[in-house]
Amino acid sequence: MWGEGFSLNIAVSLSVPQGFRQSKGLSLVLVNSRINRNKQTRIFMEMQGNESPTTSYQSTVNIPHVLTVAGSDSGAGAGIQADLKACAARGVYCSTVITAVTAQNTIGVQGVNVVPEDFVAEQMKSVLSDMHVDVVKTGMLPSIGIVKILHQHLREYPVRALVVDPVMVSTSGDVLAGPSVLAGFREELLPMADIITPNLKEASALLDGVKIKTVSDMRSAAKLLHDMGARNVLVKGGDLPDSLDAVDIFFDGEHLYELRSSRIKTRNTHGTGCTLASCIAAELAKGASMLEAVKVAKCFVETALDYSKEIFIGNGPQGPFDHLMKLKSNAHNSGRQVRFNPSDLFLYAVTDSGMNRRWGHSISDAVKAAVQGGATIVQLREKDIETRDFVEAAKSCLQICRAHGVPLLINDRIDVALACDADGVHIGQSDMPARTARALLGPEKIIGVSCKTPEQAEQAWIAGADYIGCGGVYPTHTKANNLTVGLDGLKTVCLASKLPVVAIGGIKVSNARPVMEIGVPNLKGVAVVSAIFDSECVLTETRKLHAVLTEATAAVK
Ligand SMILES: Cc1ncc(COP(=O)(O)OP(=O)(O)O)c(N)n1
Ligand SMILES: Cc1ncsc1CCOP(=O)(O)O
Ligand SMILES: [Mg+2]
Numbered sequence: 001m002w003g004e005g006f007s008l009n010i011a012v013s014l015s016v017p018q019g020f021r022q023s024k025g026l027s028l029v030l031v032n033s034r035i036n037r038n039k040q041t042r043i044f045m046e047m048q049g050n051e052s053p054t055t056s057y058q059s060t061v062n063i064p065h066v067l068t069v070a071g072s073d074s075g076a077g078a079g080i081q082a083d084l085k086a087c088a089a090r091g092v093y094c095s096t097v098i099t100a101v102t103a104q105n106t107i108g109v110q111g112v113n114v115v116p117e118d119f120v121a122e123q124m125k126s127v128l129s130d131m132h133v134d135v136v137k138t139g140m141l142p143s144i145g146i147v148k149i150l151h152q153h154l155r156e157y158p159v160r161a162l163v164v165d166p167v168m169v170s171t172s173g174d175v176l177a178g179p180s181v182l183a184g185f186r187e188e189l190l191p192m193a194d195i196i197t198p199n200l201k202e203a204s205a206l207l208d209g210v211k212i213k214t215v216s217d218m219r220s221a222a223k224l225l226h227d228m229g230a231r232n233v234l235v236k237g238g239d240l241p242d243s244l245d246a247v248d249i250f251f252d253g254e255h256l257y258e259l260r261s262s263r264i265k266t267r268n269t270h271g272t273g274c275t276l277a278s279c280i281a282a283e284l285a286k287g288a289s290m291l292e293a294v295k296v297a298k299c300f301v302e303t304a305l306d307y308s309k310e311i312f313i314g315n316g317p318q319g320p321f322d323h324l325m326k327l328k329s330n331a332h333n334s335g336r337q338v339r340f341n342p343s344d345l346f347l348y349a350v351t352d353s354g355m356n357r358r359w360g361h362s363i364s365d366a367v368k369a370a371v372q373g374g375a376t377i378v379q380l381r382e383k384d385i386e387t388r389d390f391v392e393a394a395k396s397c398l399q400i401c402r403a404h405g406v407p408l409l410i411n412d413r414i415d416v417a418l419a420c421d422a423d424g425v426h427i428g429q430s431d432m433p434a435r436t437a438r439a440l441l442g443p444e445k446i447i448g449v450s451c452k453t454p455e456q457a458e459q460a461w462i463a464g465a466d467y468i469g470c471g472g473v474y475p476t477h478t479k480a481n482n483l484t485v486g487l488d489g490l491k492t493v494c495l496a497s498k499l500p501v502v503a504i505g506g507i508k509v510s511n512a513r514p515v516m517e518i519g520v521p522n523l524k525g526v527a528v529v530s531a532i533f534d535s536e537c538v539l540t541e542t543r544k545l546h547a548v549l550t551e552a553t554a555a556v557k
Contacts, residue, residue, distance in 0.1 A: 080096050090283065099140055135163060363382070
């Protein structure tokens with residue numbers, strides 16, 4: 001199955017306004033074309049009609065798709081739940097056929113309820129008859145009947161690859177597929193499998209109880225399993241006694257590879273087998289070769305285990321790990337709880353490396369002083385710093401800001417924001433488009449966009465920004481060739497903007513009041529550089545500005 005050529009379907013759909021077909025006699029023919037890798041993309045669109053319609057074009061691309069046929073784990077460390085998370089982490093769509101529902105946690109398996117065979121068949125048909133599945137991955141197959149159903153469906157709906165994780169015994173020692181299923185594995189499944197991924201116990205069971213205790217035994221087992229019909233074999237050595245490394249043996253029928261990675265010391269290993277197999281399936285679905293897929297999967301599992309070393313879920317001996325490597329950042333106090341509060345724009349401190357150098361301040365000292373003086377949000381605007389120094393400085397500033405509940409944004413550099421997990425970015429009209437930044441940063445991060453006109457404010461809102469920065473309100477020396485829009489320009493943009501606004505440019509203690517008094521509710525504050533950072537005592541200057549803004553706001557109310 002595997003290796004018959006990579007193909008990707010692209011369909012282009014056009015939505016034509018209601019009634020257009022009759023009145024203009026348009027006929028539209030779209031041809032979904034199969035594309036071979038290295039061959040040209042072919043998309044045919046034939047349109048017949050006298051005028052071009054006012055259509056909205058929408059292209060659709062078939063995305064890599066893994067179907068997992070496995071059991072559900074209520075603790076969500078293994079089984080279907082692990083498969084879904086692994087595929088999501090690897091950027092692949094995952095559909096599911098559930099073969100059994102297990103009552104399971106970090107202690108063990110408390111119960112198994114096998115799904116009736118005809119209903120397993122019904123799920124399989126629902127998915128395979130409708131969706132384009134690239135790779136099928138199997139986990140818990142609790143009866144010989146289910147193995148046969150799988151076999152029949154794969155004949156009727158061929159896929160590019162079959163990844164078989166021959167689940168028989170859970171890591172807690174509970175039996176998930178009895179001896180009768182072994183015959184089904186040997187006779188029906190192995191000859192269809194593009195790869196099987198047994199651990200030592202499973203390899204031994206498939207080979208009639210042969211002892212596997214050394215790497216040399218694993219090599220022999222891989223060859224024997226290949227002889228039984230599997231095109232590729234990965235014997236996992238996780239349970240190998242006295243091994244410092246995690247050693248797996250991969251055999252593709254010609255070459256034997258000894259794949260080593262460091263053994264991660266952690267209790268959180270529940271679901272590693274399911275995850276590894278799903279990850280192999282995901283990489284195959286994306287077009288990787290078998291060896292590439294295995295290597296990526298092994299590296300992914302090692303990274304996720306390392307990341308999850310100290311997470312604590314459940315009280316049993318074997319905990320789940322974090323496939324998406326996100327959980328820790330949401331644990332108490334380490335991340336920001338509230339996404340964005342427009343009132344954070346009240347006193348917006350924007351750093352400047354030149355000013356910090358002039359006054360002998362490090363970035364983090366300057367940020368600390370600004371935050372202690374009352375800054376409600378901080379932007380690192382470091383135009384002449386090495387990227388690696390920027391990331392390091394941003395990490396230290398993030399600690400300071402988090403400790404005070406103040407969001408930290410990065411100016412211009414989405415890569416730096418991602419690298420240090422900052423709270424968001426501020427971007428200008430010539431920086432990366434806000435829509436692209438949103439796609440890269442996700443829905444949680446704060447995005448601000450510089451706008452000088454109502455049209456730009458409208459675009460920022462459409463692109464998914466959270467606030468806009470408008471200026472220069474007054475002339476400034478900090479940003480060269482910056483157009484001054486004045487208080488009137490600021491008011492015009494504020495009135496047009498659906499987003500909260502922060503004013504910027506030449507604002508200081510002596511002129512901040514009229515800005516706050518323009519009388520438009522969505523003007524939430526002022527952003528300043530020189531007013532606080534071009535001074536010996538950043539703390540004092542920030543406090544002074546904070547007092548003026550507070551007074552001005554009280555007067556407006
Ligand atoms: C809050 C805020 N508003 C506007 C700007 C200016 O951003 P941009 O137009 O991208 O110019 P640079 O700051 O990158 O020179 C800002 N930084 N912050
Ligand atoms: C970055 C920027 N964008 C518009 S004006 C400006 C500079 C603001 O600096 P300052 O507060 O020192 O005038
Ligand atoms: Mg910019």
